[in-house]
Amino acid sequence: MKIGMIGLGRMGGNMVARLKNGGHDVVGFDMSPDSGRDVDSLEALVAALEAPRAIWIMVPAGKPTDSTVDQLAQLLEPGDLVIDGGNTRYREDQRHAKELEQHGIHFMDVGTSGGVWGRTEGYALMAGGSAEDYEHIRPVLETLKPQGDSGLVHAGPVGAGHYVKMIHNGIEYGMMQALGEGYAMMEASELVDNPRDVCDSWREGSVVRSWLLDLLVRALDDDKDLEHIAGRAQETGEAKWMIEDGLNLGVPLPVTAASLFARQNSQLDDPMTMKVVAALRNQFGGHAVDKA
Structure with missing residues (x-):
């Protein structure tokens, strides 16, 4: 053509x-x-x-x-x-x-x-x-x-193509968030010697094998411990639209919503929400408050 x-x-x-x-x-x-x-x-x-x-x-x-x-x-x-x-x-x-x-x-x-x-x-x-x-x-x-x-x-x-792409991207948000949380837990544990090798082992035979998992291993090979990657992820709108439509349809989307909020929170250096939480803990319990 x-x-x-x-x-x-x-x-x-x-x-x-x-x-x-x-x-x-x-x-x-x-x-x-x-x-x-x-x-x-x-x-x-x-x-x-x-x-x-x-x-x-x-x-x-x-x-x-x-x-x-x-x-x-x-x-x-x-x-x-x-x-x-x-x-x-x-x-x-x-x-x-x-x-x-x-x-x-x-x-x-x-x-x-x-x-x-x-x-x-x-x-x-x-x-x-x-x-x-x-x-x-x-x-x-x-x-x-x-x-x-x-x-x-x-x-x-008309509209169906971008509707299912919106859902596709919402699923993508949740999958990436799950991979990120799982890797962070392995990295924090004293029991796991090499989280990268664990992820690599999951690429064959495991029910969580996926292209995203392949890309995670590739990213770790390019940058061990992801030291040169900023811990921020933009949200491009599709997950937000999906959640809005889910509310209108009465379809609960807790995983998509949680992954969206995690991305939004990653944009904040000193989030006001946690300032309020810290201040309240200090007020009722005398817990220490770190000052900048």
């Missing part, structure tokens, strides 16, 4: 490379002139593609995606297709689809997972949209996904 790609960062740029290696003709655009872009404007991108066009967006969720969709609505023609592969909230997908539908433009959301490894290993793709649009871009999806039968799913109508 011939397809346009907007956003040539770590994800978008690697996706373009995988698509080109798979024989597709990709026209790339990015705001940065140092991105390796093929064209320098959205107008030029649209002009470089023949109708019916397919354009994949890989820019940050929120205003950047909103602005890109708004501009494409004015530039594209009826029958063209816009695909959002970022981490947009599913409700925004539904809004974007309605806005583009007024111009006769089709829309799909494709939750994309794989990080920096996707270029060589392939991406897990979760598509939302009509069956017709899904089949139209299936050659691109088949190239982007890993080899084999898994890694690609048509999850449902």
Whole structure:
């Protein structure tokens, strides 16, 4: 296929490379002139593609995606297709689809997972949209996904792709938090001689074997005791959205919520919550309070 790609960062740029290696003709655009872009404007991108066009967006969720969709609505023609592969909230997908539908433009959301490894290993793709649009871009999806039968799913109508990607990321939060807590406990214990070797042993045969476990061992090999890693982890929004939807659906999500709070707490150098706890312990029990 011939397809346009907007956003040539770590994800978008690697996706373009995988698509080109798979024989597709990709026209790339990015705001940065140092991105390796093929064209320098959205107008030029649209002009470089023949109708019916397919354009994949890989820019940050929120205003950047909103602005890109708004501009494409004015530039594209009826029958063209816009695909959002970022981490947009599913409700925004539904809004974007309605806005583009007024111009006769089709829309799909494709939750994309794989990080920096996707270029060589392939991406897990979760598509939302009509069956017709899904089949139209299936050659691109088949190239982007890993080899084999898994890694690609048509999850449902518009919004479904990013909805299941939201859940995927919430699960990811919980798995990473569990691995972090388990490793920290082994590292603190006098009984365990080498926590790294224990994690390595779990990579085969164990019910907790996973790619995340593989990556943990790799990280420990790169940086013993993780001395050069700051103990902070950003939260990107998906787990928060998942918890909100879980509350609305009456589905308890204690593990996802706990992992989200742990990430938020990691951003605080001297959290006010614990200041209050320390002050109260001092007030009722005379416990010592460390002063800065």
